[in-house]
Amino acid sequence: MVTGTSVTLYHLSRRDGTPLFLHPFRKSGSIMEIGQSDELRGRYGTEPRVESLTTLRNDLYRRIEQDVRAWINERRFIPRFLIASAVFLVVYLFMSLVIIDPIPVVDEVLIAGGVAIFSFVIAGRRFEQSHPAGDRRVTLRSKVDGVVFSEDPFVRRLEALLHSVELYPKDRIAGEDEELLAEARNLKSEYPDETARVIGQLRLLMAEPRYRNLEKQMKRSYLSGKTAEAVEHGTVVPAAVTMLHVLQNA
Numbered sequence: 001m002v003t004g005t006s007v008t009l010y011h012l013s014r015r016d017g018t019p020l021f022l023h024p025f026r027k028s029g030s031i032m033e034i035g036q037s038d039e040l041r042g043r044y045g046t047e048p049r050v051e052s053l054t055t056l057r058n059d060l061y062r063r064i065e066q067d068v069r070a071w072i073n074e075r076r077f078i079p080r081f082l083i084a085s086a087v088f089l090v091v092y093l094f095m096s097l098v099i100i101d102p103i104p105v106v107d108e109v110l111i112a113g114g115v116a117i118f119s120f121v122i123a124g125r126r127f128e129q130s131h132p133a134g135d136r137r138v139t140l141r142s143k144v145d146g147v148v149f150s151e152d153p154f155v156r157r158l159e160a161l162l163h164s165v166e167l168y169p170k171d172r173i174a175g176e177d178e179e180l181l182a183e184a185r186n187l188k189s190e191y192p193d194e195t196a197r198v199i200g201q202l203r204l205l206m207a208e209p210r211y212r213n214l215e216k217q218m219k220r221s222y223l224s225g226k227t228a229e230a231v232e233h234g235t236v237v238p239a240a241v242t243m244l245h246v247l248q249n250a
Contacts, residue, residue: 006039008197009056011149012159013046015166020237021056025063026204032067032136034143042149045156057144064140072133080120088116154191158198161187162239165246170231170238172221173245184250195247202244215241 010022025031034040073080092112161183168174188195205211214236217223223231230236 005035006041007034009040009042009147009149010155010158010198010201011042011044011048011052011056012155012162013044013048014237014239015163017049018234019048019052019055020162020240021052021059022198022201022205023060024201024204025060026201026208029067029070031060031063031140032071034140036139038143040143040147042147043152043155044149045152045159047151048149053149057147060144061141064137064144068133068136068140071136072130075132076130084116084120087119088112091115154187154194157187157191161246162243165239165242168239168242171218171223173215173218173242176249177246180246181250184246188247188250199244199247202240202247205240206244210236211241214238218242 007024012020012022014020089112092109095111161180164180164183165174168177174180206215210230214223214227214230217227218238218241227236231238
């Protein structure tokens, strides 16, 4: 992600009014790439509900927490390792020289190893609460809080395509329907850059395990009970799978 760019998030309203959000922060660590001068902006066709935006914000907060934790632990791995190694050595020497036991070496190694692992974890948690980690959290959360959603004609057209796709059975991919393909071709012709961006964000969504599993089952025209339950609860959206196929094939 290039510093100083504008990052677009999309809110699509489904036929039942529930939201489908598309954004580029699906991969682990991707939200850490937001630069100081980058702008996050939101686009919608049908105005989103307040609770939908709250859900998106909480999801991005969760991703920030995960990515900051991974980032600081990676940066502080060597200090954590050195701390744990020093603790292991001190405990091992103490157990070996001060405490006399009938089984030499084995129990010293086990106890020292357990204490070293514990210290490694504790050091990691302390680093997660350090100033660099806290500053990064604040910066990223302020970016998320600053997102303003505005109406966009392209997203209205994209919502119309989504609504058409949702009319097809949930357990199969209608990626060869001529009417849908014609609608997608018009969209790509009139909004080439925006459509390419949406295709990229849909691919990121499809890379998630839950969607990879859904796509495989839709290709077989059969949804397992667990997947059907996830569809019913809105955890996964079959129309998103079909829409990607339609846009790619158009």
